[in-house]
Amino acid sequence: xxxxxxxxxxxxxxxxxxxxxxxxxxxxPHTAKSAPTAKPTTRSPSNPTxxxxxxxxxxxxxxxxxxxxxxxxxxxxxxxxxxxKNEGQFIAALxxxxxxxxxxxQLQSEMTGKDHDxxxxxxxxxxxxxxxxAAAKTAEQEADADLKAAGKAxxxxxxx
Numbered sequence: 413x414x415x416x417x418x419x420x421x422x423x424x425x426x427x428x429x430x431x432x433x434x435x436x437x438x439x440x441p442h443t444a445k446s447a448p449t450a451k452p453t454t455r456s457p458s459n460p461t462x463x464x465x466x467x468x469x470x471x472x473x474x475x476x477x478x479x480x481x482x483x484x485x486x487x488x489x490x491x492x493x494x495x496x497k498n499e500g501q502f503i504a505a506l507x508x509x510x511x512x513x514x515x516x517x518q519l520q521s522e523m524t525g526k527d528h529d530x531x532x533x534x535x536x537x538x539x540x541x542x543x544x545x546a547a548a549k550t551a552e553q554e555a556d557a558d559l560k561a562a563g564k565a566x567x568x569x570x571x572x
Contacts, residue, residue, distance in 0.1 A: 475562030495524025503555035
């Protein structure tokens with residue numbers, strides 16, 4: 413009897429304790445499909461899109477001109493660079509897309525989607541017949557050359 417009272421009291425107490433974030437959830441609009449965001453972005457006059465990779469590339473006119481030539485038809489810089497960790501990773505993906513004739517949207521999805529595949533893994537998944545390691549290395553070298561030509565050193569090599 414004493415144990416059942418204790419358990420009942422504990423259950424009532426737990427039911428009365430508000431859960432963390434419950435009030436916040438009540439004030440959020442409900443959508444049919446909500447996707448978690450990886451990192452919140454801050455929009456400001458210097459970053460109107462909230463996309464840090466696009467903003468950094470746009471700040472270097474020579475780099476921007478080179479990158480525009482690699483962008484898939486109908487895709488903006490903001491759309492293409494969304495989800496990438498840094499400029500080097502994004503530019504290398506653009507080069508792989510062009511070099512191996514892999515649709516960029518598929519490559520982007522592999523690299524920035526749920527699993528966040530590395531460039532080499534994404535290449536292997538999308539074009540198993542390619543030498544993924546060599547193709548990734550070539551594309552990373554091309555990306556480094558693009559950044560260097562624009563006067564911007566690739567300081568994010570470890571993030572590729």
